[in-house]
Amino acid sequence: MTLTRPGRRISALFGGLLLAAATAVVPATAGAAPTPADRSATASLPAGNRTQAAAGWLARQLVDGERFEATFDGVTYPDQGLTIDAVLAFAAAGVAEQNGAKATAWLARPEILSGYIGDGTTNAYAGATAKVLLAAEVRGTNPGNFGGVDLPTRLRALQQPSGRFTDTSPWGDYSNAFSQSLALLALDRTPAGAPTAAVDFLAGAHCADGGFPLNFGLATCTADADSTAMSVQALAATGRHQEAAAGLNWLVAHQLSDGGFATPGAVTSNANSTGLAGQALLSSWRVLPGLTARQFLGGRQVGCSGPPATRGAIAYDATGFDPATATRATAQAVLGLAGTGFADLTAAGARPGAPALHCPSSAS
Numbered sequence: 001m002t003l004t005r006p007g008r009r010i011s012a013l014f015g016g017l018l019l020a021a022a023t024a025v026v027p028a029t030a031g032a033a034p035t036p037a038d039r040s041a042t043a044s045l046p047a048g049n050r051t052q053a054a055a056g057w058l059a060r061q062l063v064d065g066e067r068f069e070a071t072f073d074g075v076t077y078p079d080q081g082l083t084i085d086a087v088l089a090f091a092a093a094g095v096a097e098q099n100g101a102k103a104t105a106w107l108a109r110p111e112i113l114s115g116y117i118g119d120g121t122t123n124a125y126a127g128a129t130a131k132v133l134l135a136a137e138v139r140g141t142n143p144g145n146f147g148g149v150d151l152p153t154r155l156r157a158l159q160q161p162s163g164r165f166t167d168t169s170p171w172g173d174y175s176n177a178f179s180q181s182l183a184l185l186a187l188d189r190t191p192a193g194a195p196t197a198a199v200d201f202l203a204g205a206h207c208a209d210g211g212f213p214l215n216f217g218l219a220t221c222t223a224d225a226d227s228t229a230m231s232v233q234a235l236a237a238t239g240r241h242q243e244a245a246a247g248l249n250w251l252v253a254h255q256l257s258d259g260g261f262a263t264p265g266a267v268t269s270n271a272n273s274t275g276l277a278g279q280a281l282l283s284s285w286r287v288l289p290g291l292t293a294r295q296f297l298g299g300r301q302v303g304c305s306g307p308p309a310t311r312g313a314i315a316y317d318a319t320g321f322d323p324a325t326a327t328r329a330t331a332q333a334v335l336g337l338a339g340t341g342f343a344d345l346t347a348a349g350a351r352p353g354a355p356a357l358h359c360p361s362s363a364s
Contacts, residue, residue: 050301050312050337051093053357054301054333055093055095055096055334056093056096058086058327058334065102066102068086070082081116084135085328086100086331087100087104088331091138091345091347092345095350096350096353096354104135104139107132108141113147116132120149122170123171124154124158124167125174127179129183130179130187131182132146133146134189137186137189159195159198163200164180164198164201166179177216180198180201181202181231184202185234185237193238194237194238203243206223209223210223210247211228211250212227212228212230212231214226225262225263225276226272229277230280231244232280232284233341233342236283244284248284248286251280252289255293259292260274274297275331275332278337283339283341300318302315310326311356312357313330314329
């Protein structure tokens with residue numbers, strides 16, 4: 001389907017206005033008040049530099065410039081999911097093309113790919129398969145032969161008669177609203193489009209208040225910002241605008257006073273939820289709440305008075321920069337800063353480098 005780039009047009013139209021408001025709250029180190037020098041530096045920053053600097057910081061955290069890893073009980077494992085989050089963030093910011101290419105090549109290694117999406121026989125994971133498919137499409141690589149796998153065919157095989165995409169695994173089914181939304185977003189880009197039954201399933205999964213839950217089929221339907229942001233984007237991309245609008249209304253109604261969004265049961269905003277919600281709002285032209293969400297994200301960015309190695313990163317919350325959470329927070333925050341929806345992401349035309357935050361020499 002033909003799509004425009006509303007998020008980037010919003011950035012051009014309103015970025016300067018938002019930046020003027022946001023510079024008053026952007027901390028020298030996330031969670032602290034900015035110094036006079038920091039105010040001077042950030043006041044002249046182009047709005048786009050904040051987004052690009054966040055993506056640039058993220059690129060510099062990649063292991064060998066190509067991947068993220070996770071360590072549990074002293075053992076290091078490949079983190080394909082976070083690596084894909086970074087690939088999508090690079091495309092949203094329009095930078096780090098070289099890192100995006102290296103990360104995509106790493107994901108296509110058969111042992112890395114099968115370790116994430118399954119072998120296709122004894123185990124196959126809908127959400128992981130859909131996420132890789134979306135990343136391949138955003139990167140402009142052939143999804144029909146990605147690491148030797150026909151990703152669209154593999155994903156369609158996981159659709160049930162109800163329209164829901166589920167996992168095949170001896171360890172159970174972990175599919176949820178993210179899996180369904182990613183599947184619709186990815187398959188909508190294929191020539192055959194997203195299956196109608198799958199679209200109908202997600203559209204019918206909303207709660208009575210218009211929001212969307214993470215898990216399907218529970219006795220009590222409880223919506224959350226992350227699942228609603230994902231579902232809204234998938235439904236808008238596949239033409240279900242009424243249900244998407246109801247979800248957007250839910251997001252607006254549940255935006256906190258600081259402009260951010262929280263996880264279910266929490267009262268404190270976080271950058272991960274706000275990044276996804278802000279992306280959904282801006283890409284759907286809910287401009288004011290979207291810009292307010294972006295202002296919250298700007299307020300969590302490490303500024304020019306922070307250590308050079310952390311400048312540009314986005315802290316998870318107001319407690320400040322934490323290396324344990326900053327990579328994932330930054331990856332999802334970039335989506336809200338850029339305002340380009342998943343349906344419209346492309347790496348085409350991205351710049352090769354990993355930009356840094358513009359700072360005066362005295363801040364170095």
